[in-house]
Amino acid sequence: MEDLVPNIKQVEIIGVLDHIQKANYMIFLHRLRNEESMIKQFERQREDYLEQLKKLLAELSIKATLKEAA
Numbered sequence: 001m002e003d004l005v006p007n008i009k010q011v012e013i014i015g016v017l018d019h020i021q022k023a024n025y026m027i028f029l030h031r032l033r034n035e036e037s038m039i040k041q042f043e044r045q046r047e048d049y050l051e052q053l054k055k056l057l058a059e060l061s062i063k064a065t066l067k068e069a070a
Contacts, residue, residue, distance in 0.1 A: 013056050019049045043068075 023046040030038040050066045057064045 008060065009056055013053065016049050016053045016056065020046055020053070023049060 023042045026042045027039055027046070030042065046068070054064050054066060
């Protein structure tokens with residue numbers, strides 16, 4: 001039975017969520033300083049992490065549409 005249920009990669013999922021949180025924090029800081037190039041850099045990183053999270057969730061048969069909050 002265990003072979004039929006995919007392993008939950010909770011450490012990886014939590015790690016990706018942590019990276020997203022840190023990227024969000026850095027975006028917030030750079031917005032305060034009006035540093036557009038740094039904002040764009042961290043937004044790209046956040047998008048990459050969101051893609052990683054989508055793939056990890058897909059392994060659990062979860063289809064996620066993730067985007068930044070308005």
